[in-house]
Amino acid sequence: xxxxxxxxRGKISLTSGGFSVHExxxxxxxxxxxxxxxxxxxTVFIRHTSASLLIxxxxxxxVLADLMDALKRLAPEDDDLYRHRTEGADDMPAHIRTALxxxxxxIPVTEGRxxxxxxxxxxxxxxxxxxxxxxxxxxxxxx
Amino acid sequence: xxxxxxxxRGKISLTSGGFSVHExxxxxxxxxxxxxxxxxxxTVFIRHTSASLLIxxxxxxxVLADLMDALKRLAPEDDDLYRHRTEGADDMPAHIRTALxxxxxxIPVTEGRxxxxxxxxxxxxxxxxxxxxxxxxxxxxxx
Amino acid sequence: xxxxxxxxRGKISLTSGGFSVHExxxxxxxxxxxxxxxxxxxTVFIRHTSASLLIxxxxxxxVLADLMDALKRLAPEDDDLYRHRTEGADDMPAHIRTALxxxxxxIPVTEGRxxxxxxxxxxxxxxxxxxxxxxxxxxxxxx
Numbered sequence: 151x152x153x154x155x156x157x158x159r160g161k162i163s164l165t166s167g168g169f170s171v172h173e174x175x176x177x178x179x180x181x182x183x184x185x186x187x188x189x190x191x192x193t194v195f196i197r198h199t200s201a202s203l204l205i206x207x208x209x210x211x212x213v214l215a216d217l218m219d220a221l222k223r224l225a226p227e228d229d230d231l232y233r234h235r236t237e238g239a240d241d242m243p244a245h246i247r248t249a250l251x252x253x254x255x256x257i258p259v260t261e262g263r264x265x266x267x268x269x270x271x272x273x274x275x276x277x278x279x280x281x282x283x284x285x286x287x288x289x290x291x292x293x
Numbered sequence: 294x295x296x297x298x299x300x301x302r303g304k305i306s307l308t309s310g311g312f313s314v315h316e317x318x319x320x321x322x323x324x325x326x327x328x329x330x331x332x333x334x335x336t337v338f339i340r341h342t343s344a345s346l347l348i349x350x351x352x353x354x355x356v357l358a359d360l361m362d363a364l365k366r367l368a369p370e371d372d373d374l375y376r377h378r379t380e381g382a383d384d385m386p387a388h389i390r391t392a393l394x395x396x397x398x399x400i401p402v403t404e405g406r407x408x409x410x411x412x413x414x415x416x417x418x419x420x421x422x423x424x425x426x427x428x429x430x431x432x433x434x435x436x
Numbered sequence: 437x438x439x440x441x442x443x444x445r446g447k448i449s450l451t452s453g454g455f456s457v458h459e460x461x462x463x464x465x466x467x468x469x470x471x472x473x474x475x476x477x478x479t480v481f482i483r484h485t486s487a488s489l490l491i492x493x494x495x496x497x498x499v500l501a502d503l504m505d506a507l508k509r510l511a512p513e514d515d516d517l518y519r520h521r522t523e524g525a526d527d528m529p530a531h532i533r534t535a536l537x538x539x540x541x542x543i544p545v546t547e548g549r550x551x552x553x554x555x556x557x558x559x560x561x562x563x564x565x566x567x568x569x570x571x572x573x574x575x576x577x578x579x
Binding site: 298300302336367374377385391392397428430431432 | 441475476477490491492493496498499501502503505506510536537541542543544546551552553555556577578579
Binding site: 155156157159193195197198199224225231232233234236242245246248249250253254256285287288289291 | 298332333334347348349350353355356358359360362363367393394398399400401403408409410412413434435436
């Protein structure tokens with residue numbers, strides 16, 4: 151049990167590629183280091199509904215490729231399935247793939263580092279067909 | 294970096310319609326305003342296993358309709374698929390649709406407002422066939 | 437509105453069975469009690485990418501059995517579907533089932549107890565075919 155808590159807020163901006171994945175683990179870890187975080191709770195939030203966040207294996211890049219394929223099978227591009235078609239054939243599937251993954255992640259921080267397992271990384275998943283400007287908000291509360 | 298943190302807890306109750314969606318963004322924003330939240334972290338938690346939470350587009354209502362349809366395809370009503378049938382044909386699919394979406398959301402708050410993107414709203418998804426009384430718990434930590 | 441916040445960090449280790457579910461509600465509640473938590477926010481984080489967390493009904497065990505089956509249908513074992521095959525036929529499906537459920541949960545705490553609904557329990561879902569050592573990190577901030 152400890153006290154003397156403070157908080158910090160940050161932002162990460164990036165330009166994604168269409169249907170792509172982007173590891174942001176190091177950017178998030180760098181921000182925690184810059185803020186002097188020691189023990190606490192980190193939250194990462196993505197301000198979009200057609201791109202999402204996920205903690206997933208960061209060893210074999212095939213894992214993320216297979217995962218994106220799986221999301222495409224679960225939420226296929228098929229205009230016959232959707233009412234919402236005015237923003238392109240990729241838009242409604244992108245919303246569903248976002249819904250099936252995460253808009254926010256919270257991760258405990260210990261001795262200045264996120265408590266990620268050996269194989270865990272933080273990924274941004276871009277579910278749109280075109281490159282997009284994406285913005286993540288970071289929040290930290292702790293010591 | 295800031296200090297002088299406090300927390301608050303609140304509740305939102307609502308009666309849902311069967312297989313329906315309910316935007317609660319304004320109720321949550323109103324509560325934050327009433328509490329005097331400025332900078333911090335909001336958490337919304339739903340106390341049920343057959344209704345869920347989701348941050349999703351709030352511009353075109355077709356998006357939510359298509360999303361509910363997609364969840365129905367992913368977890369169909371079909372007694373042959375499930376052991377758990379005593380609470381009605383809608384109950385086990387409702388649990389699965391809940392599992393595929395969210396029971397809690399955490400959202401950073403800046404200058405008194407949630408850091409939602411332009412098109413993001415907070416939705417309660419009712420996965421039961423009948424209207425239900427639903428309860429959300431709100432937690433805020435910050436300044 | 438309250439102040440005088442502190443935080444605590446804990447750990448739960450367990451050995452799972454292959455393709456099994458493990459309720460950890462009581463272990464988490466016991467930790468909160470040991471720490472003297474009264475009002476605040478609990479976060480549970482799993483340090484793995486082939487096992488996940490979920491808040492789900494804890495009354496009828498058939499619900500979890502049906503849910504695990506549903507996840508198997510959504511992410512089947514089928515080498516033809518995946519590039520990532522070197523760690524066994526169960527590995528890539530386990531990653532996808534993890535992605536469709538949760539790596540972290542945050543739950544408000546009131547009067548020393550998690551604000552879970554009557555039927556909600558906290559589950560670890562093991563998506564690997566073999567038993568594994570699994571580690572959860574707990575974080576609490578509050579009074």
